[in-house]
Amino acid sequence: MNNVVSGIDIGGTITKIGLIDKNGKCISKDSFRTNEANNFNDFINNISETIKGLISKNTNLLAIGIGAPNANYKKGTIDSPANLKWDGKLKLVKKLKKYFKIPIRLSNDANCAASGEMLYGNAKNFRDFILITLGTGLGGGIVSNGELVQGFDGFAGELGHLSIFDGGRYTGLGVKGGLEAYVSATGLKRTIMYMLSKYTDDSVFRKVPFNDLHGEDITKAAEKNDPIAKYAYKYTGKILGKSLANFVSFLQPEAIILTGGLANSGKWILEPTKKYFEENLLPFYRNKVKILESGMEEKDAAILGAAALAWK
Amino acid sequence: MNNVVSGIDIGGTITKIGLIDKNGKCISKDSFRTNEANNFNDFINNISETIKGLISKNTNLLAIGIGAPNANYKKGTIDSPANLKWDGKLKLVKKLKKYFKIPIRLSNDANCAASGEMLYGNAKNFRDFILITLGTGLGGGIVSNGELVQGFDGFAGELGHLSIFDGGRYTGLGVKGGLEAYVSATGLKRTIMYMLSKYTDDSVFRKVPFNDLHGEDITKAAEKNDPIAKYAYKYTGKILGKSLANFVSFLQPEAIILTGGLANSGKWILEPTKKYFEENLLPFYRNKVKILESGMEEKDAAILGAAALAWK
Numbered sequence: 001m002n003n004v005v006s007g008i009d010i011g012g013t014i015t016k017i018g019l020i021d022k023n024g025k026c027i028s029k030d031s032f033r034t035n036e037a038n039n040f041n042d043f044i045n046n047i048s049e050t051i052k053g054l055i056s057k058n059t060n061l062l063a064i065g066i067g068a069p070n071a072n073y074k075k076g077t078i079d080s081p082a083n084l085k086w087d088g089k090l091k092l093v094k095k096l097k098k099y100f101k102i103p104i105r106l107s108n109d110a111n112c113a114a115s116g117e118m119l120y121g122n123a124k125n126f127r128d129f130i131l132i133t134l135g136t137g138l139g140g141g142i143v144s145n146g147e148l149v150q151g152f153d154g155f156a157g158e159l160g161h162l163s164i165f166d167g168g169r170y171t172g173l174g175v176k177g178g179l180e181a182y183v184s185a186t187g188l189k190r191t192i193m194y195m196l197s198k199y200t201d202d203s204v205f206r207k208v209p210f211n212d213l214h215g216e217d218i219t220k221a222a223e224k225n226d227p228i229a230k231y232a233y234k235y236t237g238k239i240l241g242k243s244l245a246n247f248v249s250f251l252q253p254e255a256i257i258l259t260g261g262l263a264n265s266g267k268w269i270l271e272p273t274k275k276y277f278e279e280n281l282l283p284f285y286r287n288k289v290k291i292l293e294s295g296m297e298e299k300d301a302a303i304l305g306a307a308a309l310a311w312k
Numbered sequence: 313m314n315n316v317v318s319g320i321d322i323g324g325t326i327t328k329i330g331l332i333d334k335n336g337k338c339i340s341k342d343s344f345r346t347n348e349a350n351n352f353n354d355f356i357n358n359i360s361e362t363i364k365g366l367i368s369k370n371t372n373l374l375a376i377g378i379g380a381p382n383a384n385y386k387k388g389t390i391d392s393p394a395n396l397k398w399d400g401k402l403k404l405v406k407k408l409k410k411y412f413k414i415p416i417r418l419s420n421d422a423n424c425a426a427s428g429e430m431l432y433g434n435a436k437n438f439r440d441f442i443l444i445t446l447g448t449g450l451g452g453g454i455v456s457n458g459e460l461v462q463g464f465d466g467f468a469g470e471l472g473h474l475s476i477f478d479g480g481r482y483t484g485l486g487v488k489g490g491l492e493a494y495v496s497a498t499g500l501k502r503t504i505m506y507m508l509s510k511y512t513d514d515s516v517f518r519k520v521p522f523n524d525l526h527g528e529d530i531t532k533a534a535e536k537n538d539p540i541a542k543y544a545y546k547y548t549g550k551i552l553g554k555s556l557a558n559f560v561s562f563l564q565p566e567a568i569i570l571t572g573g574l575a576n577s578g579k580w581i582l583e584p585t586k587k588y589f590e591e592n593l594l595p596f597y598r599n600k601v602k603i604l605e606s607g608m609e610e611k612d613a614a615i616l617g618a619a620a621l622a623w624k
Contacts, residue, residue: 079596128464142562144468149456151564152440153600156456158561161594163554165478173594242475249470250454250562252463282473282485284391288465 001060002027006051007307009112010034010068012083015043017050018300019059020307024120026300028054040086041095048099063103065310066092067112067302074154076106082172105309109133109302110157111148113294114141115312116305117257122295129253132159132244134262134269137172138180138187144251160184164243183240185261189213191232203228219265233265237272244273245280248289255290259301263293313372314339318363319619321424322346322380324395327355329362330612331371332619336432338612340366352398353407360411375415377622378404379424379614386466388418394484417621421445421614422469423460425606426453427624428617429569434607441565444471444556446574446581449484450492450499456563472496476555495552497573501525503544515540531577545577549584556585557592560601567602571613575605 004019004027011034018029030050037043055061070081076093078084093104107115114131117123123131123143131141138160142149149156160180161173168177169190181187192205192213204221205213205228221229244256262269274291281289296304316331316339323346330341342362349355367373382393388405390396405416419427426443429435435443435455443453450472454461461468472492473485480489481502493499504517504525516533517525517540533541556568574581586603593601608616 126464128468140562144456144461145459147457147459149563152438152566153564155596156440156562156564158564158594161561162558163592175594246474249473250452250468251461252465252468252470254464280475282470282487284467 002058003060003062005062005307005310006054006064007303007305007310008047008064008066009302009306010066010078010084011302012069015047015050016303017047017054018303018307019051019054019061020304022311024304024307026303027059028056029300029303030054035085040090043086044092044095044099047096051100061100061102063105063310064096064100065112065115065306065308065312066096066104066106067109067306067309068092068106069108071106071108072154073105073107073111073148073150076104078106103310105312107148107150107309108139108141108157109305110139110141111150112141112305112309113259113301114143114148114257114305115308116296116301117294118143119308119311120296120304122257122292123255126254128251129255129257130247130251131257131259132263134184134258134260136184136186138184142251143253159247162243164239179239179243183236183243183262185215188215188218188232188236188262191235192218192228195228195231195235199228199231201227205229215261215265219268222265222268230268233268234272236262237269238276240269241273241276241278242280244277244291245282245285248281248285252285253289255292257292257294259294314370315372315374317374317619317622318366318376319615319617319622320359320376320378321421321614321618322378322390322396323614324381327359327362328615329359329366330615330619331363331366331373332616334623336616336619338615339371340368341612341615342366347397352402355398356404356407356411359408363412373412373414375417375622376408376412377424377427377618377620377624378408378416378418379421379618379621380404380418381420383418383420384466385417385419385423385460385462388416390418415622417624419460419462419621420451420453420469421617422451422453423462424453424617424621425571425613426455426460426569426617427620428608428613429606430455431620431623432608432616434569434604435567438566440563441567441569442559442563443569443571444575446496446570446572448496448498450496454563455565471559474555476551491551491555495548495555495574497527500527500530500544500548500574503547504530504540507540507543507547511540511543513539517541527573527577531580534577534580542580545580546584548574549581550588552581553585553588553590554592556589556603557594557597560593560597564597565601567604569604569606571606576610 165177171178477489483490
């Protein structure tokens, strides 16, 4: 028999499901449109049917791991997710347990990614590290003493909402000066606007409306020496570097792993981040804490992370 | 036989040693002047002699716990302590092991205090909490999943050195805008100076030089309605409250316990702290996280905390 777990990535558009073995090999996978179900019970049924379709005669399903926005590990619920069409506290684990009498674990994307890096990626040897997701927002998956830090109620690691500037930019949750308003794919776009307001340099972005800005275009512009793009990356990296230095005073991780869209800008974000990180570290932390990129293939990273949560 | 551990509190002036049973009862205790030893080996010998003097026929010493400034739990060392007369990496645990063939654990004051609150004080039922010491500086003892967060190298929880303001006050380690430059007994004195610079109100402190300022006098002045003292507490509590709200986004503790000199100001510091704490919490954290004072008697708190580390 082939022992596997199922890793499930619930996104606003697509729900991806895979069967994964202990070595991180994806045996089979499938996906469906998240919102094609009329109600949440139908959605649970779609998950169940998809998993059953993936299981073959020789497969022994041991556990299920699920990554979802606003997921609460301790309660097994998804709480008022902004990008799903069902509202309130969705009792995902409890409902799915009716179909599968095996352990089912649910957590948010950042915690799944941290679990994935521990089992399959760049954090195999770390017992203390922080994973940062730099997508639409900024999320944190914190590992201390080899365990995910969930907080007493399952909502630790909301690093994007840390207030870093008095009276600064607002986040979606109304936090003034919230970190993700500066450091995220969206934050970078906002910083392009700020740099267009601050400087008079010519830039390709003087012709582009905010809603048409894309991260890849900002990287391309920086590579073509666009001054506004370069100012924006330096500003973002400076804030990220200083913030990460603060995180070290908190938890003294062995490494900080950066993932997600903004991390894919490579040197444009990494170089200023590393520079201001080291400059702002306390003397006894310097040159000891690694800043790393993800060690997982982006394509299957989300379902592998969810699977890692299940293997735990 | 009476099973006990020894709790040792190494301070810049006095080293206190007690024998403590599992219930937190101090069976016997003694102390000596820390710097009366000529060298570090003599100091270790003084510790050993003092412990041996406390042990009676019916006592079974199981372990030793030690609290000291700049202590490193993972390495068992005290690293370049500013307020002891011996310099360098002091191999305290290794040297003391020559006298006692039992487990010996060493950590900093804040981690000892957190251990003490878990075993004997106000954190008996908490698996996720943060203890803050508000003395000369600001220290943090972080507990997650029921375990002390030590960091990969033993130096987590340096919360006093978190940079909270760009270009703000310097800490002793040169951190610009470091939290403890504002929130600590010393920070409060600095804030009295700042308020004297900012406002024109009359105040008892217009006649007192900085070096003669004492925390208790600031509390007394606030009770007599001194405007400068009241501004200073409000300013300090606002910064502490906002910072604690950020700590919740990080770890989502069930409680934050405040100890040390500044915490003894009672309502003067607690009221503004709690107000700005709740105001700055993310909506889903509100009215869930307790801010508590220490549950231990101040007199023996340090040796009880060290003993709790040993019982762990």
